[in-house]
Amino acid sequence: MKPNRTNYKIYKSRLFRVSVLLVVTVILVESALMASSYSPIADGALIAAEPTVANASWNGVLPTLPNSKEEAQKVEKQYSSPFNFNRVMQLDKAYLNSTNPKALAAGGSALNQSAPITTPLAPTPTPGYHVMAVCTGIPNTNDNYEPDNTAATAKTIQVATAQNHSLDPATDEDWVTFTAQAGRNYTITAESPSTETFPAIFLLDSSANVNTPLAADNGSGTTSASYISSINFTATTTGTYYVRVILGQLGSNSSTASCGTYTLSLTLNGIGTTVPATSTPGATPTLGTCQDRFESDNSPSQASLLKPSQSTIVPFNPTPGLPTIDTTNDGTQFHYSCPAGDVDWEYFDLVKGKTYSVFTSKLQGGIDTFMVLYQLNADGSLKPIYSSDDYPGAGLASRIDWVVPFTTGTPLGEYVRYYLAVKDVAGHGTDLMSYNLTLAAFGNGIGTCFDAYESDNTPNNAKEILINETQTHTFCPDGDTDWVRFYAKAGRVYSVGTSFSGLPAAGIDTSLFVWAISFDTTDPSQIASQVLIGQNDDRSDGDLSSQVNFGVPSDGIYYAEVRNTGDRGRNGMSYQLTFSTGTGVPTTAPTTTAATTTAAATAAGVSVNSLSLSFGDPGFMQVWDYTDLAVLSGRAARTWMWGSPGLAKTESYAEAPGGSRQVQYFDKSRMEINNPKSSRDSQWFVSNGLLVREMILGKIATGNSAFLQTVPNTIPIAGDLSSANPSPSYQSFSNLITVDGNGMATDRSGQTVTNGLTSDGNTFELSTAPVQVKLSKYVTETGHNIPDVFWNYLTSTGTVFNGNSYIKAQLMDWVYVMGLPLSEPYWIKAVVGGQEKDVMVQVFERRILTFTPSNSAEWQVEMGNVGQHYFQWRYGRP
Structure with missing residues (x-):
């Protein structure tokens, strides 16, 4: 019988979950067996590395990396990820049998054709410039700074660096921005390798008004081989400036120049900028073309932060090629391999128990990438964990998949620091050789348990749920508890409920609890008070889902906890959680009055507002308490400094860990925590x-x-x-x-x-x-x-x-x-x-x-x- 559409969706959903579980199980078992005979990892597939050594710092000794294909293959055999091992073995067989490795990895037959893949040498470049398609009428995808056509999309240029841009099509504009110090002298130069391309540059103040440039040059300085526009200026004020670049005019005939490439550089005069690029780490590099925006990153002490991208498939899905990532959560980096022997170093802090994949892609100019994943030993030396040369189905690109190790006693949210070294396998390097580098993570799973909201096993890790939102959670592994937090207002009735509609509910019997919680101001991992507002086990004798209708004593953030009876958990034990406005009488109405709240707070040694007002972080409450608690308690007759606490949120912020920071809005201002790892004793925490x-x-x-x-x-x-x-x-x-x-x-x-x-x-x-x-x-x-x-x-x-x-x-x-x-x-x-x-x-x-x-x-x-x-x-x- 042909299934109806609803049953078909349920069938597909179940089939997907079962397939993922089987794939993961097969890989883990297979990897563990093979690793015992070939891989140095002897503790099973999940033990991907040892825990981070506390307080260790790099001892300054760089590891020896391979400089040939043969050396790279030896290292790869010694340090292969269990998840990559089967694919690497296939690749080795392809080499031994003189077959085509790429065709075999992609699922084709063994073809007795080519010898092992070799790294093609990059063409000899014109010093300083990149080969790009020009005058196509389509924005040039090789210009890595696009989009940059307005002041709002201007990219930052640093002193003593150069950027390679393209004006293509002819209507294209390039904008950059920088910060200048009052009284310092700067030079901005746009130089084209072509006598047809004429970059005209305009210096603008912070208003970015194109009608009132501070200075301009339509290309007065030229050579027989290039056109150069240059502006020398002394900043009158400290602040933001903009540079706008468009196509200029070709000398006396006043015809518009052809579109093409050019190099834009910024120099702070009086500061040395001629230290060779191969000099000691930390030295200022030469202005030129060997500079991506992550240089200098030639050692672990100079490593740049690589942020995880959201993967849309399990990182160790056994499909040749590279993971697909969600472009809306893409932290991919663009790097040059330049000069010869260049090694790019990255670091990342990764959550224990999660799966990750780091890989290169979009290889240009003949580069053949090789990568090694490291951790620090107690003595500060670098310990190689995994390596990768060529990943099947990805050509010369590299890829490492692994699970950050954890134990059953690992606190959720603990992280491990890793370092990654990436280079051309043979040490080639020119200003034409480049690659993209991506770190991908699938959801927020613990080991083989996949739930997009993990880790959420404590109030500290509770994820936000919005009014009228429905989330799908999974009880996995055994003992898993899910927490959410939400904003609620006094005087309203709300409803939090679970359901199993359209989900495989075998083994699920939820219990639901709604809490008012405050945290210890001196130790935010500790709960100062926890008051139960409402709870429910079963909606009815025949319905094992749960629902709580409730009210709250005051506006603020509250928490809901969901448990499974018997603490049973495994992949596939999924349920839906909904937060909405409710009707009727609360299941368990709040009984806390202002008097009992004050008494309870005093007895607990916490602030009087802890139970009646909610804060997104104990640090916020401590700052608020200093001035406004006296007003709230009637001990001071004055105006509010902060006013009522409002919504606590996370908002994007480039310099914050993970690219987002914790904030909370108040009537009079907004509090922020830009770096949760910094000292809480600092006034500016x-x-x-x-x-x-x-x-x-x-x-x-x-x-x-x-x-x-x-x-x-x-x-x-x-x-x-x-x-x-x-x-x-x-x-x-x-x-x-x-x-x-x-x-x-x-x-x-x-x-x-x-x-x-x-x-x-x-x-x-x-x-x-x-x-x-x-x-x-x-x-x-x-x-x-x-x-x-x-x-x-x-x-x-x-x-x-x-x-x-x-x-x-x-x-x-x-x-x-x-x-x-x-x-x-x-x-x-x-x-x-x-x-x-x-x-x-x-x-x-x-x-x-x-x-x-x-x-x-x-x-x-x-x-x-x-x-x-x-x-x-x-x-x-x-």
Whole structure:
């Protein structure tokens, strides 16, 4: 009988899961058997390497790497991954039988044709340039900096480096950006190898306005073999600059030059830039063509971080070729093999129990890659783990698959550091030889257990689930517990439930728990308090799924835990988890009152807010407690420093481990943890973002120097969020703030604030100010005056909570909290609570300060709701 469509989907789903399990099982057994006779790994396929040695550092001795195909094959036989072993054996047989290895690996028959694969020599290059197709009318895919056609997509160029670009098609533009220091002299040079290609360069300031370049050169300097454009300039301010490159004109005939290639370089004059590229590690390399953006990376101490990409198949799936990866999560690196003998080093911290695949692809210029995976011994020496020369079905590309070792007692989330060396197998190197390098990981599985949300076995590792979202989880291995976290608001009824619809549910009987949890501020791995809000085992006698309807005592982050009866687990034990709004009466209503919360908190030795407010990290709670806990508990009558905790999220940030950082939004700001591995004792372990600067300039920060360009925020900067509010917006300050040293005011200490500002950003002089406010502090760094009412607030003392008790102390380090002032103070009109009022406002890098003279004394100076405004602007919702 032909199955219906629904049954067919279920059948395919089951067949896929069974197939994956069988494949993995066969590989593990087969690999373990073969490894005993051929591979140095004797502890089974899962024992891929020893645990990282604590506190070990490289001893400075570089390993000897092969410089011929024959040497590489010997090393590969000695250090083959168990997962690669069968494929390597096939390749060896192909060599021994003089068959075609690539055809055999791809599934073809043994052909008595070619001798073993040899590395073709790269063609002799023109020094300094890459061979690229030109004038095709299609954007050149060999230009590794594309897309870079606008200021928003400009790529960063570093001092003492050179980049190879192509202007193709003729309408193409190339943009780069860099940071210059005031008073330093720089030279920008664009040089083309062709007398037909004429790169014209324009230097722009941070505004990137093409109509007002700081300098330009249409190619005045030429040689018989090339065209050169050059700009020499001395930076007047420290900050961001842009270089725009387009096709120029060909001399006197004024005809447009043909499209083609050129080299763009940036020099800081007075700093030596002529150290040979083969010099000692760490030396500044020669300007030229042997520079990819990861150089110098010629030793473990200079190794660049290679970030994992998301693989769409199991890394050790026995299919010849290379893993397919999700291009939306692609951390692939582009490298040159240049000069001869170049070795590129990478490092990565990988989660114990997970499977990984590292491989090369898109080999150009005759390169034949060879790679070795290392760990550090206790004495700092490098221990080879696995190696790879040619991977079947991938030509001359290399690939290593392995599982990071773990034991049943390994804490989830523990990681191991690895180092990787990549080179041309014979040591060839020219500026034409290049390759891509990718580290792929499939989901977040533990060993052979595949669940896209692992590791999630503790509240610390809980994954976020959104309202009306359904997730598919798997109980695997035995004892597996799944945790999720979510944001809930007081006064609503929510529902968390499991179901097995369309899934192979044999052996599944879920139990569900909903918790309010706070963490120890001194040890975030420890739970300070855990209060059960609701629980359910079975929906009914005949339904083994679970559901909890519940309410929460206050707005914040809460947790759900799902267990399987008997702690049984294996691949295929899958269920669906849904979080949604509920109806009716909560299954177990919260019984915690404000009084019992305070009493419980006091008895537990934790802050009074721990059970009533939720924080994404203990560090956030500690910072919040210092000023706002006294306000919440009624011990201080003053305005909020942070306000109510809002959504905790992870957001992309280039310099953060894994490319994302933990943040949490508050009424007045956003707290951030850029490096969770840094010292929690540092004041800057938790920072608050430059949100005001971002909203005024329309730049969403995605790294220390990277940003996403968008439109400035048009939300009223003070008062009600309504169209009737005449308050200026953040955009109104676009021409009134200091940017890269421009827009500074003079020192006007002692003068009265009489500047007014309209909603459209126009300033005017008030004949009579609402009240007399004097300017009392001039900040030289940004060139702005702070009025006395604000300065008194920034330097005030009051009741604070130091983690143990309430004391009198300085309320804030104002630069840490506020950042530097970006503008002068202005009197504005704003509707506050439905009433129009006179308000004085001043913008700082991180915060807004307002002064409302009609308010009672303790509420006259307030922080603006910057966190609310920023979240609305960035995400389009409150």
